[in-house]
Amino acid sequence: MGTSPGAEPVQAVRWTDDGLRLLDQRLLPHEERYVVCRTAEETAAAIRDMVVRGAPAIGVAAAYGAVLAVRARQAQDPARWREGFAADLDRLAAARPTAVNLFWALARMRRVAAQADDAEAPARLEAEARAIHEEDVAANRRMGELGAxxxxxGSAVLTHCNTGALATGGHGTALGVIRTAWRQGRIREVFADETRPWLQGARLTAWELVREGIPVRLIADAAAAALLAAGRVRWVVVGADRIAANGDVANKIGTYGLAVLARHHGVRFMVVAPTSTIDPGIADGGAIPIETRAADEVLTAAGRRVAPQGAGAWNPVxxxxxAGLVDVLVTERGALERPDREGIARLLG
Structure with missing residues (x-):
């Protein structure tokens, strides 16, 4: 399936009569293929296996997975569906431990299920999942305006991982800011880290930007220091998977290094995330659970081993x-300069 400059952003998550359709991001940029999930178990597997990724998109997908769960459980036993439904939601929650949007979305679905009678539960849950999806897109567009x-x-910016339409309900968080700033004539060029080991920057961010005709240059992750030292960019713009109550930010591995580099070189550092990514129950970043994945993701490239047999790997995601390294935190409720515990509390009301 070809793409062309100026094309509309893709939809990573689609709700259809056939079920939940997820654009398989493991195959991009070479192939656009959708995986159809018809059960909560299939949805959890798609989240775990990185068919869909990005904290907001994971939350949206999980919400639709809850709709599939209530339909299947009621079909099996209309009178005793709630026990199995709760187990399905637990399975969805276990798919990825760091992205707080997953738990936030499932908490909303649990509340709706608890308040609905048996007959109305499927329709109520579907309406809630659609609302979560629509709210995410609206929040992204609002953040795009605020961040831009x-x-x-005339600025050039550096971004890390993928935070665009592929990682959200649509438009994007950090990449949504970049999209909006490009359309306003504020950005002349985007640099994208390749983002090892899954290469989300190379495979996904570059693909989205090329698709829309936004100038992008890919860099090896290790080239970021030289890029900033050369004065080539004014901003580093990234997303987040969880933000603690004090403003500490968990994001794709490599983000912390970029923040240190940005501060050293006088480049400003922006985090863009909806308030659903803020976890007020986590006091600081030290309490955020950090997912680790298989060593083979580091030891191999494109399915072929690149490290010698006997070598191990450490693979935190x-x-x-x-928070002290973040210049601006942009949310749909407003932009917070130099975020701290008090500022985060004000954002959350």
């Missing part, structure tokens, strides 16, 4: 950037 206002016309 900080970027000086995320790292934590202290």
């Amino acid at each position: 206002a900080f970027i000086e016309p 995320f790292d934590v950037t202290p």
Whole structure:
């Protein structure tokens, strides 16, 4: 399936009569293929196996997975569906431990299920899942406007991982800011980290930007320091998978290093995430659970081993950037400069 400059952003998550359709991000940029999930178990597997990724998109997908769960459980036993439904939601929650949007979305679905009678539960849950999806897109567009206002016309920016339409309900968080700033004439060029080991920057961010005709240059992760030292960019713009109550940010591994580099070189550092990504129950970044994945993701490339037999690997998926290194946190409720515990509390009302 071809793409062309100026094309509309893709939809990573689609709800259809056939079930939940997820664009298989493991195959991009070479192939656009959708995986159809018809059960909560299939949805959990798709989240776990990285068919869908990005904290907001995971939350949206899990909400639709809850709809599939209530339908299946009521079909099996209309009078005793709630026990199995609860187990299905637990299975969805276990799919990825760090992205707080997953738990936030499932908590909303649990509340609706608890308040609905048996007959109305499927329709009520579907309406809630659609609302979560629509709210995410609206929040992304709002964040795009708020974040773009900080970027000086003619800037180049650096981004890490993928935070676009592929990682959200649509438009994107950090990449949504970049999209909006590009359309406003504020950004002239985007640099994208390749983002090892899954290469989300190379495979996904570059693909989204090329698709829309936004100038992008890919860099090896290790080239970021040289790029910032050369004065090539004014902003580093990233997303988040969980934000602690004090403003510490968990995001894709490599983000912390970029924040340190940005502060050293006088480059500003922006985090863009909806308030659903803020976890007020986590006091600071040290308490955020950090997912680790299989060593083979580091020891291999494109399915072929690149490290010698006998070598091991450490493969944390995320790292934590202290709030003191964040210049601006952009949410749908407003932008917070130099985020701290008091500022986060004000954002959350």
